[in-house]
Amino acid sequence: MPGSEILRSLRLLSRSSGGLLSGPERVTRCLTRSMATEAQINTTTASSPVPGTAWAPTPALVMTYDFPSMEPVRMVEYPEKHLLMPIRKDLLHRAVIYEADISRHGTASTKWRDDVNGSHRKLYPKRALAVPVLSPVRRGGGVAHGPHPRDFSTDLPAKVYDQAWRIALSHRFQRGELIVIDNEISLPSESTPFLVKNILETNGWNSRKGRSTFITEDVDLELLVKMEKFSKHAKLMGRTDLDVKKLLETGRLIIEKKALDRILKAHSRDLNNRPARALY
Amino acid sequence: MTPRLMGLPIQLATRPFQQASPLAFLLPQFQPTRQAHILASLSDNPSAYNKRIRRGRGPASGKGKTSGRGQNGQKQHGKVPAHFNGGQTPDEVVHGERGGKNPFSVEMAPINLNRIQEWIDQGRISAAHPITVRELTQSRCIHQHKDGVKLLGGNDSGSETESTLKQPIHLVVSRASASAIAAVEATGGSVTTRYYTRRAIELIMKREIHPFLSRAWSAQAAPEPLLHAAADNAVDPDQQQQLADSVLPPPGFRYRLPDPTRRRDIEYYRDPAHRGYLSHLLKPTEGPSLFFRSPEDRKMTAGSRKEKVLPANRLW
Numbered sequence: 001m002p003g004s005e006i007l008r009s010l011r012l013l014s015r016s017s018g019g020l021l022s023g024p025e026r027v028t029r030c031l032t033r034s035m036a037t038e039a040q041i042n043t044t045t046a047s048s049p050v051p052g053t054a055w056a057p058t059p060a061l062v063m064t065y066d067f068p069s070m071e072p073v074r075m076v077e078y079p080e081k082h083l084l085m086p087i088r089k090d091l092l093h094r095a096v097i098y099e100a101d102i103s104r105h106g107t108a109s110t111k112w113r114d115d116v117n118g119s120h121r122k123l124y125p126k127r128a129l130a131v132p133v134l135s136p137v138r139r140g141g142g143v144a145h146g147p148h149p150r151d152f153s154t155d156l157p158a159k160v161y162d163q164a165w166r167i168a169l170s171h172r173f174q175r176g177e178l179i180v181i182d183n184e185i186s187l188p189s190e191s192t193p194f195l196v197k198n199i200l201e202t203n204g205w206n207s208r209k210g211r212s213t214f215i216t217e218d219v220d221l222e223l224l225v226k227m228e229k230f231s232k233h234a235k236l237m238g239r240t241d242l243d244v245k246k247l248l249e250t251g252r253l254i255i256e257k258k259a260l261d262r263i264l265k266a267h268s269r270d271l272n273n274r275p276a277r278a279l280y
Numbered sequence: 281m282t283p284r285l286m287g288l289p290i291q292l293a294t295r296p297f298q299q300a301s302p303l304a305f306l307l308p309q310f311q312p313t314r315q316a317h318i319l320a321s322l323s324d325n326p327s328a329y330n331k332r333i334r335r336g337r338g339p340a341s342g343k344g345k346t347s348g349r350g351q352n353g354q355k356q357h358g359k360v361p362a363h364f365n366g367g368q369t370p371d372e373v374v375h376g377e378r379g380g381k382n383p384f385s386v387e388m389a390p391i392n393l394n395r396i397q398e399w400i401d402q403g404r405i406s407a408a409h410p411i412t413v414r415e416l417t418q419s420r421c422i423h424q425h426k427d428g429v430k431l432l433g434g435n436d437s438g439s440e441t442e443s444t445l446k447q448p449i450h451l452v453v454s455r456a457s458a459s460a461i462a463a464v465e466a467t468g469g470s471v472t473t474r475y476y477t478r479r480a481i482e483l484i485m486k487r488e489i490h491p492f493l494s495r496a497w498s499a500q501a502a503p504e505p506l507l508h509a510a511a512d513n514a515v516d517p518d519q520q521q522q523l524a525d526s527v528l529p530p531p532g533f534r535y536r537l538p539d540p541t542r543r544r545d546i547e548y549y550r551d552p553a554h555r556g557y558l559s560h561l562l563k564p565t566e567g568p569s570l571f572f573r574s575p576e577d578r579k580m581t582a583g584s585r586k587e588k589v590l591p592a593n594r595l596w
Contacts, residue, residue, distance in 0.1 A: 093322040171318065248319050277404040278415035 060084045060173060064182035064257055068199050073182040076257070081271055082264045083178075085163070085170040092171075095164030095244040098156040110146030159270035161244075166267060168247040169260075177252040185216045185236075185256055186223060193226040196234075206233040210251020215239060217259040239263060388430035388454060389422045393463055394444040396421060401446075410510050412452045412491040413476065414484050425485075428454025428476040433463050443467065450506040452492045455548070461555055470503040474557040475540040475549055483535055490530045492557075494537035500560040543570055 050056060060083035064073045113134045124130040131137060136144035172178040187195060199205070205212040212234040214227065219238040227236040237246070239259040247253065335347040349356045363370050396416075399405040404419040413429050416422045422429060431453045434444070448469035456471045464471050474492055476484075483489040492502075492510075499507065529536045540546045549556035551568035559568070567574025590596070 089318075089322050090324045090328070092318070093324050096319070096322060245319070248317075275402065275404060276418065276420040278406065278419040280406060280409055 057081075058084070060170075062173070062178075062180050064180045067181045067183055067185050067254075068187065068195075070203060076180070078264070082166055082268075083170050083173045085167045087171050088163070088167050091160060091164045091167055092244065092248070094156055095161055095168075096248075098154055098161065099243045099245055101152050101154040104152040106150045106152045108147035109149050110143040112144070112146070113142030116140075116142045162267040162269045164244050165247070165263065168244050169263070172247065172253050179252060179254045180260055181254060181256050183256075184258075185214055185254065186220050187226070189222055191226075193229045196223075196226045197230055200230060200233050205252065205254070206230075211235065213237065213246065213250045213253050215242060215253060215255040215259050217256050217262065386427040388428050389424060389426045390430050390432050391416060391422050391453075392432050392434035393460055394434050396449070396451075397444050397446060400449070407447050407449050408509060410450045410452055410492070410506050412484075413454075413481055414491045417481075417485060425478075425481045427478050428481070430454060431456040431460045431464075431471060433457055433459030445469070448505070450503075450509050452502070452506070456555060458553070470506050471555045472502040472506060472557050473549060473554050474501075475538070475545055477538055480537055484537075488534040489537050490533050492537070493530050494539050495527075496539040497537075497557060498560070501557040546570060 057080040059077040059079055062076045062078055062083065064076055065071065066073050113132075113136060116134045118134050118140075120132050120134060122130045122132055129137075132141075134141045136142050169178065200212070211232070214234060214236040215238075216223075216236065217239055219236070224236050227234055235250070239262055242263070333343055334341055335343045338344045346356070354360050363372060365371060396405065396411065399419055399421045400407050405411060405415055405421065409415070413422075413425055416429060417425050431451060443463060443466060445463060445467045448467050449464060450470045450472075451464065452472045452474055454473060454476050456473055461471045472492075474494075474497070480489055484491050540549060546558065547568050547570060548554055549558040550562060550570075552559040552562070556568075562568065565574060565576040565580055567577065
C-alpha cells in the first residue's frame with residue numbers, strides 16, 4: 001500500500017522532528033525515547049535481530065525517577081508481555097466485576113415468619129384475615145422474600161486475572177500515567193505535610209489533573225498520615241492493597257520499582273509455561 | 281476527576297502536548313478530542329451477553345402467539361407434576377433405584393511405570409531421590425492423589441526385553457501390582473507400599489507431614505537404597521528408629537503420618553508380597569493375616585505333635 005507507506009514515512013519524519021505530530025499517546029512514547037538519549041544508554045545494537053517482530057519483540061523502555069527530586073535515574077527494560085500488552089477492555093471488565101463480587105459482604109438478613117419471636121396463635125377466632133401476628137401481612141411479622149446472607153463471589157480463571165493486571169499496567173504505561181520510582185517513596189520524618197503538598201503541586205499531581213495513587217512496597221505510616229491530609233489530591237497504598245480497579249482509578253500511578261516488579265512477578269501465571277516438576 | 285492528558289514528570293510538564301504542525305492535517309486523527317475514563321467504558325464482549333427472551337410480546341419476537349408452550353393442554357395452562365407420566369405407574373416405581381455407594385471403598389490414583397519413566401526422561405522427577413506421592417503430584421505425573429497411589433506395571437512384566445525402566449528407582453506408594461514390583465526390582469530398584477489417607481496426602485502436599493516416615497516406620501521398613509536416597513532429602517537413616525520411637529513429628533514437619541488401624545489395611549502392609557512397610561514385623565513362619573495362621577506355621581506345630589507309640593501287640 002503506497003498510501004500507508006507515505007503515512008509511515010510522515011510519522012517517522014514527525015518523530016525525528018520532536019515527535020509531536022500524532023496523538024498524545026505517541027507523544028509520550030517519543031518523549032520517553034528522548035529521555036533515553038539524555039541518559040545515554042545503549043538500548044539496541046546493530047547485531048541483534050530486528051526488534052518489533054514476533055521472535056524479538058520490542059521491550060518496554062521505562063524511565064525510573066528519584067523521589068522526591070524526580071530526576072531521571074536510568075532506563076529499565078520490561079518484557080512486552082508485561083507493559084506493552086494490547087488493551088482488552090473485556091478482560092479488564094471481567095477482572096473488575098470479579099473483584100467487586102468478592103468485596104460484597106452479602107450479610108443482608110431478614111427474618112421469615114418462623115424466625116420471628118412470638119406466638120403462632122390466630123389473632124381472632126372464626127374471622128377472615130385472622131392470621132397470626134407473625135404473618136408477613138402484619139406489622140411486626142416476618143418478611144416474605146427478604147434478603148438472606150449469601151456469598152456473591154464469582155470465579156475468574158487465574159490466567160485471565162493475571163492478564164488483566166498487566167493490561168491495566170500496560171494501559172497506564174502507554175498513556176504515560178505510570179511513573180516508576182527507583183528508590184523508595186518516603187520523606188524525611190521531620191518534614192511537614194506541606195512538603196507533600198508542594199511535591200504534588202510542583203509535579204502537577206494534584207486533583208487539577210486527576211488524582212494520583214502512590215504505591216509502595218511497604219506502607220510508611222508517617223507518610224500515610226501526611227498523605228491523608230491531602231486525600232483530595234493523592235492517596236498512598238501498599239502493594240498488597242491493590243487490585244485491578246484501583247490501578248485504573250486515578251489520574252496516574254506513582255509506583256516504586258520494587259513494588260512494580262513484585263506485581264509483575266506475581267501476576268505472570270499465564271506466561272510461565274514450564275511443565276510442573278517435583279521440588280527437592 | 282478524569283485526566284484528559286497524562287501527567288508527566290516535572291522535566292516535561294512545561295512542554296506543550298498538542299503542538300501545531302504544518303503536516304498535521306495529513307495524518308489521520310487517532311485520538312478523539314475528549315476521552316472518557318477507561319473505567320466508565322469497560323464492558324465484556326457483546327457475545328458474552330444474552331438478550332432476555334420476552335415471551336408473548338408479539339409475532340416478531342419469535343415467542344409471541346403461544347409463548348413457546350405449544351397448543352392446548354395442561355402444560356400450556358399451568359404446571360404438570362414432575363415425572364408425571366399421564367397416570368400410568370411412574371418411572372421411579374417401575375424402574376426404582378438399585379445399588380448404592382460403598383462408603384468404605386478407597387479410590388486410588390493409578391500410575392503406570394512407563395509414565396514415571398517419561399517424567400524422569402523429561403527431568404521432571406529425579407530418580408536419585410525416593411519417588412513418593414508428593415513428587416508424583418507436584419510434577420503432575422498424577423493429577424488427583426485421591427486416597428493414594430497404586431503403581432501398575434502397564435505392559436512391563438519385568439522381563440529384560442520389554443523393560444521400560446532405564447534406571448533403578450525407589451518408590452513409596454500406597455499399593456503396587458505384582459508386575460510393577462517385578463519390573464522395578466528387575467532394574468535394581470525398590471517398591472515399598474505404605475498406608476496413606478486422603479487427608480494425610482493433602483498435608484504432605486503442604487509439607488506439614490513427612491512423605492513416608494511415621495511411628496510404625498522403622499529402619500527395616502524399606503530397603504537400604506531407599507533410605508540412602510532419602511538421606512539427601514534431610515532424613516538420616518540412623519535417626520529413623522529414633523524418630524519412630526518419638527511421639528513428635530520428624531523435625532521440620534507439623535504432624536505425624538498416620539499408620540493403619542483397620543485389620544484389612546494392616547494385613548495388606550504386613551504382606552511381603554506387597555512389599556509392605558510392616559512386613560519386617562513378621563516372624564519367619566508367620567503369615568500376613570492377623571487371624572489365620574499361615575500353612576507353614578500350622579505345619580510346624582503339627583510337626584511337634586507327639587507320635588503315638590504303640591505297644592508291640594497293637595496294630596492301631
